[in-house]
Amino acid sequence: MAEPQGQPANYLARISEWADSHLTVLRNISTGMAIAGIILFAKSIKLTTKFTSALDIPVEFIEKNVKLRGRLCHITEKGLEVEHVPISLPFLSSLQRKWQSNGVLLVRLAGVELTPNAMVWLQEELKPAQMMWFQLLGREDLVLDCLILVNKGRFFSVCLNEEILRQGLGKTTRIEGLHHDSPLYWKLHKRLLQAELKALKKNKGIWKEESYFEKLRDHISNNKFVQKLKQFANWLRIHI
Structure with missing residues (x-):
């Protein structure tokens, strides 16, 4: 047993x-x-998906204002061309690259109307292949309206939308993609207006006031009597 x-x-x-x-x-x-x-x-949930077109990004990402990471490729008049860099999984980064296709996203600075000098400033401030984060706020066809964040040092980041306004290189406009009555819209719009106000107070960029002599020169050159004298002088130069 x-x-x-x-x-x-x-x-x-x-x-x-x-x-x-x-x-x-x-x-x-x-x-x-x-x-x-x-x-x-x-x-x-598409965390590891590389987006090569604005149309590839799920609507939920835009509605939830997800932040994506990217690498700067080109600065154009229409916006920044950015290569999306998705989250990489440990030990599988090489395999992920085989799945990924090539392409760039056209990212526009939301809520900011850029001046020509802003393009020059961006080219000077941003490095080639600069890494950045862009927070999705809206999408218009193939263009993404975003807040763009770049690192300045190890522990400090700058929002390009605000910095351009602080430098007086743009004006605040409506933030496309966000509902006008949403709390997020007014929170971001307030930040942009505060940045623009700083440039206005410091007379920077487009808010720079002309000096007394510049105003006097413009006043004289625009005077009708002075303009007639110039025309008469030109007539004499031609006929004598």
Whole structure:
């Protein structure tokens, strides 16, 4: 009768012995299943997807004002051409690159009307292949309206939308893509107006006041009597 009672114990001992001898295999299987689960989850919410067109970005991302990471490619009159850099998974970055296609996103600084000098400033301030974050606020065809953040040093970041206004290189406009009565709209619009006000107080950029001599020169040159004298002088030069 002792032998039947010992059979379950023998089975357990054999199972335990087999598990000990195949412990590495079991660990690899569990690790593989965990990684596969992470990949499937990340792909399901498009965290690892590289967006090469504004139309590829899910509507939910724009509605929730998701921040995406990107690398600057070109500065154009229409906006910044940015290559989206998605989240990379450990040990799978090389495999991810094989899945990804090439293309850039056209990103526009939301709520800001740029001056020609703003383009020059951007080209001077931004480095080639500069890494940046852009927060999605709206989408118009193939253009994304965003807040753009760039790192300045290790612990400091700058919002380009605000900085351009602080430098007097643009004017505040309506933030496209956000509802006019939403709290986020007025929160961001207030920030942009405050940045513009700083430039106005410091007479920077387009808000720079002309000096007394510049005003006097313009007044004289625009005077009708002076203009007639110039015309008469030109007539004399031609006919004498």
